Amino acid sequence: MVSLDLLLDAVVAGVLLGGFYAAVSLGITLAFGLLNIVNIAHPAFVILGSYSAYVANTHLGLDPILAGLLGMPLFFGLGVAVYRVYYTSFEQRGEESLRGLVFFFGIVFIIEVSLLLQYGVDYRSVHADYIGETFAIGPVGIAFRLAIPCAVAVALTLALHLFLSRTFYGRAVKAVSQDPLALRLMGASPVRVKDLAFGLAIATASVAGALLIMIGPIEPSIGREYIGRVFAIAVLGGMGSIGGTLAAAVILGVLESLTSTFYGPSWALAVSFGILLLVLAVRPAGLFGRTA
Numbered sequence: 091m092v093s094l095d096l097l098l099d100a101v102v103a104g105v106l107l108g109g110f111y112a113a114v115s116l117g118i119t120l121a122f123g124l125l126n127i128v129n130i131a132h133p134a135f136v137i138l139g140s141y142s143a144y145v146a147n148t149h150l151g152l153d154p155i156l157a158g159l160l161g162m163p164l165f166f167g168l169g170v171a172v173y174r175v176y177y178t179s180f181e182q183r184g185e186e187s188l189r190g191l192v193f194f195f196g197i198v199f200i201i202e203v204s205l206l207l208q209y210g211v212d213y214r215s216v217h218a219d220y221i222g223e224t225f226a227i228g229p230v231g232i233a234f235r236l237a238i239p240c241a242v243a244v245a246l247t248l249a250l251h252l253f254l255s256r257t258f259y260g261r262a263v264k265a266v267s268q269d270p271l272a273l274r275l276m277g278a279s280p281v282r283v284k285d286l287a288f289g290l291a292i293a294t295a296s297v298a299g300a301l302l303i304m305i306g307p308i309e310p311s312i313g314r315e316y317i318g319r320v321f322a323i324a325v326l327g328g329m330g331s332i333g334g335t336l337a338a339a340v341i342l343g344v345l346e347s348l349t350s351t352f353y354g355p356s357w358a359l360a361v362s363f364g365i366l367l368l369v370l371a372v373r374p375a376g377l378f379g380r381t382a
Contacts, residue, residue: 095230096351100348100352101347101348103347104344104345105240105344106232106237106239106240107346108240108341108343109240109241109243109340110240110298110301110339110343111320111339111340111342111343112243112247112335113242113301114133114295114298114320115319115323115324115327115335116291117129117136117292117294117295117298118132118291118320118323119323119324119330119331119335120250120287120290120291120330121288122321122324123330124263124264124267124329125266125267125288125291127176128194129194129288129291130194131198132291133313133315133316134198134202134313135165136298136299136302137201137299137302137308137310138201138295138299139158139161139295139296139298139299139300139302140299140302140303140308141299141303143161143299144214144216144308146160146161147217147218154301155300157300158300159296161297161300162294162297164296165292165295165296169288169289169291169293170286170288170289172197172288173284173285173289175193176193177281180193202313206311211309211310213309214303214307215306216303220234221234221304222235235304235306236305238304239302239305242301243298246294247332247335250290250332259278259283262278263283264330266284318359318366319342319362321366322338323338323342325366325370325374325376326341326376326377327377327378328378331376333378337377338376342362345361346362
């Protein structure tokens with residue numbers, strides 16, 4: 091018989107983990123959902139954000155979340171630079187489908203090898219007074235290392251939603267894949283709008299990476315585990331839906347937590363791919379449909 095306390099623990103842990111998954115998936119929602127750019131390198135940028143937080147925490151004593159926030163402008167600039175190369179080399183020529191995908195595979199390889207050469211295969215972690223603390227709500231124990239990343243992820247999701255829905259440039263980002271000509275008539279350059287959107291997508295990886303290394307130790311190749319997850323969440327939530335991304339991430343987090351608890355952690359990774367295939371077969375538009 092299943093213990094109620096164990097079930098509650100698994101569900102709560104899944105909700106908190108899902109919040110973190112949302113932070114990791116926001117960049118894919120922007121790039122893939124709104125810009126139609128299949129950036130499979132996004133988890134690698136997240137790992138780069140983790141190592142940036144590790145360096146700032148270890149050598150400068152910065153709180154990992156603060157390090158992630160301070161790193162956002164640098165990651166934004168990196169995202170703009172990557173998109174410019176992608177646009178000039180592939181999108182401008184209409185060759186983004188296959189060759190663009192290879193381009194992002196190359197970025198994954200470059201980031202992983204660079205981190206391996208610099209830091210090796212040893213796991214790295216950060217230190218903060220609150221990371222090892224826990225608190226209880228009734229019979230359920232909640233770890234700060236999960237609760238705080240979840241709260242930060244929800245705040246990041248809300249901020250991005252408000253930007254996209256309440257500002258001119260946010261609306262331009264949502265419109266760029268619908269009608270670039272109309273966007274030009276409004277006085278906005280589609281390329282510059284995509285610069286902004288892709289820069290934002292990579293900027294979120296700085297925060298997501300800091301949250302990831304708070305949850306547990308990381309090594310350079312761990313980002314591969316998140317490729318299936320982030321695309322499953324982006325598709326399940328509805329292409330380009332920020333709110334849908336959060337809802338889908340929580341659903342996936344709960345399902346993975348229940349699977350790990352009752353069937354073993356080795357099955358958890360299969361959940362995201364199973365959900366992705368199921369959604370593509372049953373409801374390709376996702377929970378909230380495509381918004382762009």
